[in-house]
Amino acid sequence: MGIKIYGRDLKRIEEIGHSIEPMLAGVHGTRSVFAERTSGGYFLDFDLKRDRMARYGLSVDDAQAVISTAIGGDNVTTTIEGPERYPVNVRYLRDYRGNLDQLSRALVPAADGRQIPLAEIADIRVNTGPSMLRNENGMLCGYVYVDVSGRDLGGYVEEARRLVRDKIAVPPGYSIAWSGQYESMERVKQRLKLVVPLTLILIFLLIYLNTKSAAKTFLILLAVPFSAVGAIWLLYLLGYHMSIGTWVG
DSSP states (O other): OEEEEEESOHHHHHHHHHHHHHHHHTSTTEEEEEEOOOSOEEEEEEEEOHHHHHHTTOOHHHHHHHHIIIIIOEEEEEEEETTEEEEEEEOOOHHHHSSHHHHHTOEEEOTTSOEEEHHHHEEEEEEEEOSOOOEETTEEEEEEEEEEOSSOHHHHHHHHHHHHHHHOOOOTTOEEEEETHHHHHHHHHHHHHHHHHHHHHHHHHHHHHHHOOHHHHHHHHTTHHHHTIIIIIHHHHTTOOOOHHHHHO
C-alpha cells in the first residue's frame, strides 16, 4: 500500500511524508513504513558564460560536448562477441574528473586551434536537489510506502486515515491520496454498488416471469441470505481476511 502526497513544492511534500512516517509506525498492522526522500540528490552544475564563449568563437554545443564526454563519457563503438553486444565508452580518467579543480582544467578546442580551459567559460558548482521528479494529475507527487500485515487492508486504512487527518495539517494546495491495493479495492466497491443491485433486479425479474407471483418471488429471495451462511458469514465469524484474490481463488 502507498500514500501519495500531491503539491507544488517538493520540500514541503517531503516534510509531510516525514511527519506521516513515524505516525503510521504505531498503527496496528504496520510491518514497515518508509517516506520517500525526494530532495537528496547531488548535481554538478555548469553555468556557461556566453559572453566569454563568444569571445573565443565557441558555441554551447562545443562546451556541452566536452562536459558530456569528460564526465559521462561517449559511446564511440560497439564490440561484438557472438550474440553479445558491448558498448565502448570513452571518458576522462578519474584523476582528471575527480574534483571541481580538475574538471575546471578540461580543455575545450576553439575554432582557431586554441585549447580553452573550462573554468574560463563556465562556473562549476555542486548543488543539491531532487533525485527524481514524479508528476501526476499535473502536480508534483511524493510517496510513502507502507507494508501491512496481520489485519484487513480496509480497516487499516480507515484507522490510518483518521489518524493522519487528526494529526497532520495539510496546507492549502496539497492533498493526500491512499493508493496501492486499497485503491483497487475502492474501485471494486464502486463497481459492486452498481453491479449488485442490478443483479438482484434481474434475478427478481427472472423469478417473477417464471412464477407470475410477487409473493412467491419475495419468498424465494428471502432464502438468499441463508444460502450465504457457509460462503460468507461462517468465514466472517472465523476471522478470515477477505480480498479479491480470495474470491477468485
